Amino acid sequence: MSVYPEYMQESIQRVEETRPARMGTNFPRLPLAEQEELLRRYHPDYKPEGKRPLRVGASYGELVPHEVADLLEAYPLLDPEKIELSEVDYDVDVLVIGGGGAGTVAALWANEAGIPAERILIVTKLRHGDSNSIMAQGGIQAADKPHDSPAIHFLDVMGGGHFTNDPKLVRALVMDAPFIIKWHEELGVMYDKEPDGTMITIHGGGTSKKRMHSCKDYTGLEIMRVLRDEARNRGIPVLEFHPAVELLTDEFGQVAGAVVWNLETEEYKIVRAKATVLATGGWGRLHIQGFPTTNHYGATADGLVLAYRVGAKLRDLDAVQYHPTGAAFPEQIVGLLITEKVRGLGAQPVNARGELFVHPLEPRDVESAAFIRECLPPEKGGRGLGVVTPTGMVGVWLDTPMVDMIHGKGTFQRALSSIYRMYIRFGIDPTKEPILVYPTLHYQNGGVVIDEHGWTGIPGLYAAGEVEGGVHGKNRLMGNSLLDYNVFGRRAGLAAAGWAKKARLGRLTLRHVEKFVEELRRAGIPAARRSPILLPDYRGEKTLARVVDLL
Amino acid sequence: MDEVEVKAQPKTGMVTVYIMGQAYRVPAGLTILKALEYAGFRLVRGVGCRGGFCGACATVYRLPGDYRLYADLACQTTVKDGMYLAMLPSTPAERRPYDIRKAKPRGETLLALYPELARCVACNTCTKSCPQKLEVMEAVQAALRGDVAKVAELTFDCLSCGLCTMRCPAEIPHYHVWQLARRLYGAYLAPKAEHLARRVEEIAAGKFDGELDRLVRLGKEELRELYKAREIEPE
Numbered sequence: 001m002s003v004y005p006e007y008m009q010e011s012i013q014r015v016e017e018t019r020p021a022r023m024g025t026n027f028p029r030l031p032l033a034e035q036e037e038l039l040r041r042y043h044p045d046y047k048p049e050g051k052r053p054l055r056v057g058a059s060y061g062e063l064v065p066h067e068v069a070d071l072l073e074a075y076p077l078l079d080p081e082k083i084e085l086s087e088v089d090y091d092v093d094v095l096v097i098g099g100g101g102a103g104t105v106a107a108l109w110a111n112e113a114g115i116p117a118e119r120i121l122i123v124t125k126l127r128h129g130d131s132n133s134i135m136a137q138g139g140i141q142a143a144d145k146p147h148d149s150p151a152i153h154f155l156d157v158m159g160g161g162h163f164t165n166d167p168k169l170v171r172a173l174v175m176d177a178p179f180i181i182k183w184h185e186e187l188g189v190m191y192d193k194e195p196d197g198t199m200i201t202i203h204g205g206g207t208s209k210k211r212m213h214s215c216k217d218y219t220g221l222e223i224m225r226v227l228r229d230e231a232r233n234r235g236i237p238v239l240e241f242h243p244a245v246e247l248l249t250d251e252f253g254q255v256a257g258a259v260v261w262n263l264e265t266e267e268y269k270i271v272r273a274k275a276t277v278l279a280t281g282g283w284g285r286l287h288i289q290g291f292p293t294t295n296h297y298g299a300t301a302d303g304l305v306l307a308y309r310v311g312a313k314l315r316d317l318d319a320v321q322y323h324p325t326g327a328a329f330p331e332q333i334v335g336l337l338i339t340e341k342v343r344g345l346g347a348q349p350v351n352a353r354g355e356l357f358v359h360p361l362e363p364r365d366v367e368s369a370a371f372i373r374e375c376l377p378p379e380k381g382g383r384g385l386g387v388v389t390p391t392g393m394v395g396v397w398l399d400t401p402m403v404d405m406i407h408g409k410g411t412f413q414r415a416l417s418s419i420y421r422m423y424i425r426f427g428i429d430p431t432k433e434p435i436l437v438y439p440t441l442h443y444q445n446g447g448v449v450i451d452e453h454g455w456t457g458i459p460g461l462y463a464a465g466e467v468e469g470g471v472h473g474k475n476r477l478m479g480n481s482l483l484d485y486n487v488f489g490r491r492a493g494l495a496a497a498g499w500a501k502k503a504r505l506g507r508l509t510l511r512h513v514e515k516f517v518e519e520l521r522r523a524g525i526p527a528a529r530r531s532p533i534l535l536p537d538y539r540g541e542k543t544l545a546r547v548v549d550l551l
Numbered sequence: 552m553d554e555v556e557v558k559a560q561p562k563t564g565m566v567t568v569y570i571m572g573q574a575y576r577v578p579a580g581l582t583i584l585k586a587l588e589y590a591g592f593r594l595v596r597g598v599g600c601r602g603g604f605c606g607a608c609a610t611v612y613r614l615p616g617d618y619r620l621y622a623d624l625a626c627q628t629t630v631k632d633g634m635y636l637a638m639l640p641s642t643p644a645e646r647r648p649y650d651i652r653k654a655k656p657r658g659e660t661l662l663a664l665y666p667e668l669a670r671c672v673a674c675n676t677c678t679k680s681c682p683q684k685l686e687v688m689e690a691v692q693a694a695l696r697g698d699v700a701k702v703a704e705l706t707f708d709c710l711s712c713g714l715c716t717m718r719c720p721a722e723i724p725h726y727h728v729w730q731l732a733r734r735l736y737g738a739y740l741a742p743k744a745e746h747l748a749r750r751v752e753e754i755a756a757g758k759f760d761g762e763l764d765r766l767v768r769l770g771k772e773e774l775r776e777l778y779k780a781r782e783i784e785p786e
Contacts (some may be wrong), residue, residue, distance in 0.1 A: 026786075127599065135600045159775075174763075187651060218604070222733075230651065233650065241595065264595065296599055336601075337602065421708075
């Protein structure tokens with residue numbers, strides 16, 4: 001018996017009726033001008049009321065979402081005058097803040113560059129590996145097939161980002177990509193391959209060549225656990241449940257480590273480090289504009305806050321990535337990621353009438369905007385052809401049974417085992433019935449400004465992974481985040497090691513925080529506002545799926 | 552079809568769950584994870600990705616009138632009325648370091664590092680406790696036979712939640728063995744991608760440098776034209 005209520009089953013019938021005619025055909029890709037029009041009218045980023053200019057700091061005047069401005073324009077959790085800096089708890093060469101993909105890669109390459117494991121320290125908010133990196137499903141891009149090239153990959157990335165990316169960073173991204181995949185292969189990552197060793201690669205949204213490498217639909221998990229295992233083999237120390245709450249500087253203005261907070265014993269510790277790599281990930285748990293999110297529990301933009309207080313510049317934070325296909329039904333999994341690979345394998349998005357209304361693999365922002373247009377009621381400029389769930393969510397169908405019809409029975413379960421498992425748990429067989437999807441908050445496109453070595457421009461401070469900006473401009477393509485954290489994690493780790501070998505630290509201070517507080521006071525920022533928030537608070541009624549009035 | 556009416560219906564009834572022995576009333580239909588939060592717990596342990604990938608929320612529970620001890624992920628399991636539950640904050644299990652560059656992709660490597668594998672009594676408790684429904688005991692048997700490739704295949708979807716390890720009477724730290732087997736498979740037994748090695752060599756030799764240097768210097772309009780002219784590989 002179907003768990004879909006009767007009225008949803010009626011809509012599913014229409015999806016089934018139109019399916020034979022849709023098979024083997026597709027909606028045409030939109031020309032650039034039409035893409036831009038769709039974005040302007042329907043993408044949440046283009047709502048001016050969702051953002052405001054920053055009133056303090058190095059990126060004064062930059063537009064960012066209110067939820068982010070509230071954190072950047074906020075007072076520290078700890079009173080800088082009450083922290084004892086003379087007693088150093090950990091004294092290391094390289095401190096890595098964040099134990100996800102970027103941080104682990106940075107630590108491994110700092111070690112590779114000659115920093116002994118015991119002179120490196122990873123501090124992380126939850127457990128080592130708890131991160132968005134581990135949740136990535138679909139894949140990682142690299143132009144390693146003979147008919148593809150780094151130059152074509154470069155164009156795809158730039159076009160996907162609407163030509164707002166930093167081209168030097170994109171160059172690094174695409175040129176390092178094959179090396180990274182080869183490194184993974186040597187470490188033992190189980191990529192999907194043909195019997196002769198050829199990588200199985202498919203399209204992702206916005207790619208012109210099939211260069212999406214995957215490990216079933218556990219790509220992120222597989223890469224992350226291998227990297228973590230390697231870090232453990234090398235004996236790189238990790239402090240779990242120890243998020244950083246503030247960076248430290250020395251009297252010369254160099255970044256010199258961090259104040260970390262033990263979430264369980266509620267003590268702070270002082271970590272002195274010659275070089276610091278910020279690898280704290282993104283902002284999904286801020287629920288920008290009320291959207292549900294695919295992100296892990298700790299994705300609260302702490303790194304942006306810490307970097308901003310020490311004077312780092314931020315970019316492209318006005319651009320929020322909404323993944324087109326978050327689960328919209330059933331209630332238990334609302335917002336969770338349905339990988340783009342489902343569309344890559346042929347599943348089409350269709351409306352309540354079973355009509356195909358967009359090419360399945362437009363760049364993510366365009367695809368999301370098309371879904372929103374389909375769901376918005378006509379009085380709000382939309383087409384009103386979404387399906388409303390019993391709890392008030394809305395979505396369009398993703399016609400998942402097409403995957404097995406195109407590629408043969410068993411393909412879905414084999415290639416998309418995590419998605420299959422999740423839906424089966426909640427009573428839906430995605431090989432028999434379509435699934436309902438709606439855009440979900442997925443990725444922080446922008447972040448801390450870096451150069452191609454991951455350097456932030458502040459002596460001693462490097463950044464890698466989702467916390468940094470410029471690589472993807474205002475819109476990231478699928479498969480470039482896993483690549484980003486590997487490429488820039490490695491580059492930041494190497495650069496941090498190089499810096500640590502020659503850096504001389506002076507006396508530890510929190511002078512930069514005191515200065516920032518003075519600026520907040522002058523700008524009249526309300527005194528009650530504190531950051532970083534470290535963890536979201538879902539207690540009580542808040543835990544009832546974040547039903548929001550998306551329409 | 553009257554969506555407004557559907558929408559206005561009360562969402563769900565309430566159920567009673569016993570969280571570490573204490574009763575709480577929570578809405579039916581919540582996952583165990585959200586039920587804990589609804590009950591007022593602010594989680595630090597026992598929560599990670601919230602989406603069934605990280606294995607942080609291993610939970611054990613019993614149901615009224617049922618002697619069995621169930622094991623599952625709190626973020627992927629709906630509460631049931633009368634459920635008694637407790638989360639595992641972590642799994643104590645020793646991991647034995649090795650050097651992937653020197654390790655041999657053979658069963659002996661697994662047994663040398665984890666000799667307790669041989670203590671398996673084939674009780675199948677590991678398989679029954681796996682939230683991913685993996686054939687865990689089959690993987691133990693494959694390890695004992697020295698079939699590293701089979702171990703890697705059977706355990707690919709393992710989330711290292713530790714539930715099998717906590718219940719195993721032979722005290723095997725399964726997920727550490729699986730990680731070792733998968734890396735041995737990926738590094739040594741899986742066929743190498745020759746096209747990948749060639750491309751890495753080409754890049755190292757500077758084959759694409761000139762083209763990329765030129766692209767980096769192009770203005771937005773020139774890039775747009777090149778972008779529009781890309782040839783899309785058929786699906």
